[in-house]
Amino acid sequence: MSQSLKIENLHATVDGTEILKGLTLEVPKGEVHAIMGPNGSGKSTLSKVMAGHEAYTVTEGTVMLDDINLLELAIDERSRAGFFLAFQYPHEIPGVSNANFLRAARQARLPKGEEVDAVAFYKEMYLKMDELGMDRKFTGRSVNEGFSGGEKKRNEILQMMMLEPKYAVLDETDSGLDIDALKIVAQGVNSMRSPERGFLIITHYQRLLDYIVPDVVHVMFDGRIIKTGGKDLALELEEKGYDWVTKELVPA
């Protein structure tokens, strides 16, 4: 049985324009991989294609979550199969409280006829919110509505902690966070690192990787991975800038 999130030769288009152009990478369980790349290289597209967003059309390639062909599943089935995406721009859901939302997500994972144990659920949620430095009032507030950028990102991490996925993709979770919030979020992610779980951390800046130290760093440009290396690659990229990538690494 495979034990990885494996993307192979992935091509995807949006409105007829090809954005992903044969992307290949593999995150084995237990590892943390980072994807870095300039704006517009297709990082969010990759994450949404994996989540199953209907605006994107996969024209070629596969995404395997262990032995499951992720691309054959409906959006909600992917999540229940153990895939999680922390969105770069989380959506607001007016009138739906955070607690009810999370509870519904947990309920969806239970067999028919079984109910979420409310007391245990709240206890667990409060504990995890404490870890993330989230005020209890966020349980009653509408999902992401009126949240600051940083609060939205924490809320994404809270969802990840409550849903305990096998593989989590974090799309620029660091952007919009001040250094304290960044540390808290990193701590949340680090607390979930385990041999049973893989992470793919998408980021524009090296900064986050000081706190979530990756096993492997991929550089993405124009819909492909153009270089893969160890954690030092992030530093090198930070130092030399994305120009270095585009000039030196992209084959003419």
Add this chain to the structure above:
Amino acid sequence: MSIVLTPMEETITLEPTEVWLSNPPLTESDAAPAAATPAWYRELQQKSWERFNELPVPTRTNQHWRFADLKMIRFADLATAAPASDPASLVARAKANRPADFSAHFVFANNRLIHSEIADLPAGAICLPLNEALAAHGDLIRGHFLQETQTLGGDKFAALHGAATLSGLFVHFPKGCVSDKPVLVHHFSGGEGQLIFPHTLVVAEDNAAVSVVDIFESIAESEQTLTVGVVDLIADRGGKIQYVSLQNLSDNGAKHVQINNTRAGRDASVKVGFINLGAAWVRNESLNRMTDKGADCQIFSANLANGIQEYDQRTLQSHEAQHTTSDLFFKNALYNKSRTIFSGLIHVKPGAHHTDSFQTCRNLLGSEEAEANSMPGLEIDADQVKCSHGSTSGQISDEEIFYLQARGIPADDARKIISLGFLNESIEKLEGDELKQYLFTEVERKFAKLDEDA
């Protein structure tokens, strides 16, 4: 499988007629024989009956009935309700499903009191069935009772109400009398062609604060009942009233008319909420007058319409003094072939300068055959006024559904959760966490029922 709702025309088999009923809807009550009521009241009943007979049945040309399905008010052979056969089971039903915190709980069945329970009423507060109160506190009632002469179209219903033997409560909180727990009132109705006349008269004197919740339910499914209710709310200087109507009647047969007249005095604030889940046809009229400086009225509604249900709501925000404020926030979620009508006017009267007035009606269309009509209106005869009105109709956004699905929630559940949230935005504006949770759960229950019907 889809449930088949029998269209009204077939079940009320009668010809359109101008005569809804031929005798005044009076019933003798043991608790308060008619003779014990004050003379002015008996006179008012008599006059109301005459007026009822004079007033025409509304027609299409009446602007207050635009878009209305007038078939719904072709009544004949209406009858005053006979006593319910099993009051004990109804009391048990009411007790089994009520918000945990209340100051008093009254249960009426077919226009008769069948249960009353005082839990935690503050000293000085009067909370009595109206017909008893008429005998005991006639003078307190007289100046406030059915005093509104303006109409939003339901004057014939109001006249019928005035002529009838009434159920419902008189709630009077004297100066400084405050409770944050609601007075709960259940109204059950049942029996073919039977009428109930619930009246809710709430008076908050200076700096008093009171909350009242009316809950309407059918005794059984599929009976052609008619509610002709009036809600009079009067808040004096600094007084606070919250009034909520939860209408959960049988969607196969019950019709429900509720006419609300609110008068908010100096620095008074009144919140009114209409939550409609049941009934085949509903007419809500809410006429809100801010008569003195600092008065504030907030009017909310959350309606979940399904099948061939029709909810018809007409409102007026009448600013009659300087520095008054009001906010109206109505939400309709529509499924199948249901219809809603919202017609709301903000009227800033001459001299009512420095008024802030807002009006929003949002419709969530869950089906292509559902129909939401909105007629917002604005009439401003003063200066330094801040007013806005808007109505929108739309469907749930794909991005919202995607976000919930991405957390593992199936698309159908996601739609339900988002719609529930949409209605909850209106419920959220009310006071009282217990009450809001109760209302939310009731709405959730109707959503679950949509599933069964689907």
